[in-house]
Amino acid sequence: MSKLGLFDLAVRYGKLTALANLSFTVAEGERLFISGPNGAGKSSLLGAISGAVKAAHGRVEMDGEILSGRAPEEIARRGLSMVPEGRRIFAGLTVQENLLVGTGQRRDRGAVADDLATVFDSFPILGERRHAPAGALSGGQQQMLAISRALMTNPKLMLVDEPSLGLAPKIVDEVYERLCALQALRGLTLVIVEQSSARAARVGGRMLLMRGGRIVADGDAAGFAAQDLLTEAYFGDAA
Numbered sequence: 001m002s003k004l005g006l007f008d009l010a011v012r013y014g015k016l017t018a019l020a021n022l023s024f025t026v027a028e029g030e031r032l033f034i035s036g037p038n039g040a041g042k043s044s045l046l047g048a049i050s051g052a053v054k055a056a057h058g059r060v061e062m063d064g065e066i067l068s069g070r071a072p073e074e075i076a077r078r079g080l081s082m083v084p085e086g087r088r089i090f091a092g093l094t095v096q097e098n099l100l101v102g103t104g105q106r107r108d109r110g111a112v113a114d115d116l117a118t119v120f121d122s123f124p125i126l127g128e129r130r131h132a133p134a135g136a137l138s139g140g141q142q143q144m145l146a147i148s149r150a151l152m153t154n155p156k157l158m159l160v161d162e163p164s165l166g167l168a169p170k171i172v173d174e175v176y177e178r179l180c181a182l183q184a185l186r187g188l189t190l191v192i193v194e195q196s197s198a199r200a201a202r203v204g205g206r207m208l209l210m211r212g213g214r215i216v217a218d219g220d221a222a223g224f225a226a227q228d229l230l231t232e233a234y235f236g237d238a239a
């Protein structure tokens with residue numbers, strides 16, 4: 001478990017402000033959805049937390065320690081793991097090789113084998129197909145693989161960018177069932193980018209609604225579904 005704090009965090013790409021001074025905290029063990037239309041700044045937000053995107057201003061803290069300015073590997077060592085948008089698995093490598101990418105520097109080979117066994121316990125299909133090329137897996141299985149790879153560093157806090165992208169609704173149900181089960185089992189703090197606020201409401205948790213690099217609403221996802229705020233965030237004018 002882990003507590004996260006963002007203070008006045010800003011991201012700019014040249015003249016474009018992708019994130020405008022955001023501040024919020026995420027409690028230990030919380031499930032937080034980030035929703036909002038394309039270009040709202042959701043991925044930039046996750047990137048700024050994980051260290052993949054440089055913040056122009058402000059800071060990120062985890063359990064009271066400042067993460068900003070540290071290298072992504074260092075942030076990962078402190079227990080923060082990221083499942084990137086679009087999964088980014090290596091199609092030509094086997095399932096097991098994909099899981100071992102990034103563990104090459106670790107000296108504790110026994111612990112790595114244990115982590116692998118734990119992942120295969122949670123996702124038996126990945127164990128069965130450990131020697132198959134990852135590109136031969138279905139879309140849903142590839143998403144499970146991307147999640148499993150992030151679990152290999154034993155995170156306390158996991159950031160997941162659009163896990164439902166390109167998957168059939170039934171498969172999305174399955175992915176969220178697994179994510180919620182893992183969260184309960186490991187006491188993870190989860191921050192999930194999910195474009196569908198209806199989906200977030202069904203899964204349950206807190207939801208931040210973003211638009212144009214700002215937070216326009218923050219509350220229980222279930223309470224959002226009927227609100228005009230959503231329509232406004234997705235279709236309204238900037239004014």
Ligand SMILES: Nc1ncnc2c1ncn2[C@@H]1O[C@H](COP(=O)(O)OP(=O)(O)O)[C@@H](O)[C@H]1O
Nearest residue numbers: 013016018036037038039040041042043044045
């Ligand atoms: N590497 C980049 N260089 C320049 N502009 C970017 C880059 N990444 C994202 N943007 C822009 O920043 C804004 C926010 O993008 P992003 O964080 O990807 O939003 P979302 O994930 O909500 O779709 C968009 O206007 C996007 O075009």
Ligand SMILES: [Mg+2]
Nearest residue numbers: 042043044085
């Ligand atoms: Mg995105």
